[in-house]
Amino acid sequence: MEPEAGRLVIYWRHMEEPSEPFSSRHSKAFERLRTVMLERDYVPSFDDVHSYDDLKRIEQTEPRTTARPSELPLDDIKTCESAFQWRVRQFNKLESAAHVRTLAQALRETRRPLEPLLVIPVGNNFVVVDGHHRLAAYRAVGWKSPVPVEVFTGTVDEAHHRALAENARDKLKLSKPEKQEAAWRLVMEGKLSKREIVQLAGVSYGQVGTMRAVLEKLKSREVDAGRLSWRRARMKAQAGEPVGDIDPDAWMEAKAQKIVDALLKANIGQGLSKEPEVTALALWMLNAALPEALVRQWWVDIPEIRDEIVEELREHPEEAPDALGLNPYTGRP
Numbered sequence: 352m353e354p355e356a357g358r359l360v361i362y363w364r365h366m367e368e369p370s371e372p373f374s375s376r377h378s379k380a381f382e383r384l385r386t387v388m389l390e391r392d393y394v395p396s397f398d399d400v401h402s403y404d405d406l407k408r409i410e411q412t413e414p415r416t417t418a419r420p421s422e423l424p425l426d427d428i429k430t431c432e433s434a435f436q437w438r439v440r441q442f443n444k445l446e447s448a449a450h451v452r453t454l455a456q457a458l459r460e461t462r463r464p465l466e467p468l469l470v471i472p473v474g475n476n477f478v479v480v481d482g483h484h485r486l487a488a489y490r491a492v493g494w495k496s497p498v499p500v501e502v503f504t505g506t507v508d509e510a511h512h513r514a515l516a517e518n519a520r521d522k523l524k525l526s527k528p529e530k531q532e533a534a535w536r537l538v539m540e541g542k543l544s545k546r547e548i549v550q551l552a553g554v555s556y557g558q559v560g561t562m563r564a565v566l567e568k569l570k571s572r573e574v575d576a577g578r579l580s581w582r583r584a585r586m587k588a589q590a591g592e593p594v595g596d597i598d599p600d601a602w603m604e605a606k607a608q609k610i611v612d613a614l615l616k617a618n619i620g621q622g623l624s625k626e627p628e629v630t631a632l633a634l635w636m637l638n639a640a641l642p643e644a645l646v647r648q649w650w651v652d653i654p655e656i657r658d659e660i661v662e663e664l665r666e667h668p669e670e671a672p673d674a675l676g677l678n679p680y681t682g683r684p
Contacts, residue, residue, distance in 0.1 A: 403434035406473050406507045413474040419504075420477075421467075422497035425489055428470065429478045434507065435514040436483055437525065437533045446526075447484065448615075449625075454488035465489075467499040469517065471510045477502070480510045481517035508542075515551050528582075530554055535581035538562040580604075 401409070430436075438447065454465060468482035479486055480503050489498055503510050515533055518525050525533065534552035537543055538559060543551070545559045562581065565588040569576045576584055583604070614623065623630045634641050650657050 401429075401431050401473075401478075403431060403507075403511070406431055406434055406478065409474045410507050416472045416475050418472070419502045420500060422499050423470070423477055425494055425498050427477065428468065428486060428498060428500070429476045430483065430486070431478050432483070434511050435478070435480045437515045437518050437536075438483075438529055450484050451487045451491060454485055455491045458488055458492045458494065464494075464496065464499050467501040469503055469513070470500045471503040471505070471507065473507065480514050512543075512551060525553070531558065531581050534559060535562055535584065538566055539576060 458465065465485045465488065466482075468485055469480040470477040471480050477500065486498075503513065505513070515537075518533075530553045534548055534554045537548045537552060545556060545563075548554070548559050549556055565584055566576055568588045569579075569584060574587060579587065631642065634645070
């Protein structure tokens with residue numbers, strides 16, 4: 352390993368100052384990486400008291416408070432992520448943490464509240480429909496003053512869809528995998544038309560059609576799709592049920608989640624997202640064959656990205672990935 356590469360690895364792993372200065376190519380990138388990695392992690396996490404079904408049951412059996420407050424004490428604001436949080440925890444933890452950190456910093460510096468949270472009255476409680484990152488920021492700084500809110504007066508089901516619509520307009524927009532998971536949830540709920548799902552989730556008509564076909568295939572095999580992510584549902588529909596008691600998809604996701612949690616715990620996760628060129632360099636230095644293996648794996652596992660790349664290569668065939676041995680028109684080796 353080259354001397355400079357060795358110093359980069361030490362800096363990446365231990366956040367130690369190098370004994371010799373870095374080249375100009377890397378010094379600024381690593382200084383930004385150092386700043387991010389030493390900050391506190393703000394991944395949003397909520398302890399829900401009720402599930403989506405609980406809220407609908409309460410709505411039908413208990414009287415609804417007529418109060419319409421413009422602000423509430425922080426402790427009086429409840430959450431129900433299964434009903435109103437369309438973000439997927441295993442996706443974009445880094446971006447979510449960075450967004451909450453930015454909001455928390457604004458609270459500390461201005462000492463002024465953020466934009467009102469959208470809440471819905473369910474029984475005697477008020478539950479967040481939109482504003483989970485803002486709520487996480489309030490909690491992160493230990494906010495003592497009342498929190499501004501806007502009361503949603505529709506039904507729980509209407510609020511469920513309103514939450515997705517608000518996420519589509521939020522400053523931190525849903526990632527492509529999160530949009531697909533949102534569309535998959537709507538397809539499984541079976542209450543909306545294809546056009547409504549496309550408009551709410553921001554996916555294509557073809558994607559919704561594929562999801563409906565996958566759902567029908569799983570139903571024909573008597574598979575409980577309600578507990579499956581879109582990725583796992585698609586893989587099960589293609590490969591069938593796992594043999595024996597071990598579900599290989601669940602095993603892979605659990606193992607991957609441990610890696611994600613370890614990166615976040617070590618305060619390395621933010622650096623991976625903030626500086627992708629540094630991440631690419633670090634992975635190459637770890638194992639020169641790893642980048643190619645990852646590209647090949649993602650090419651198979653994420654057909655949506657593959658299709659986009661194939662379309663781009665049709666327009667610019669000179670950029671075909673010859674090094675991977677892939678045909679730009681078929682996406683296959």
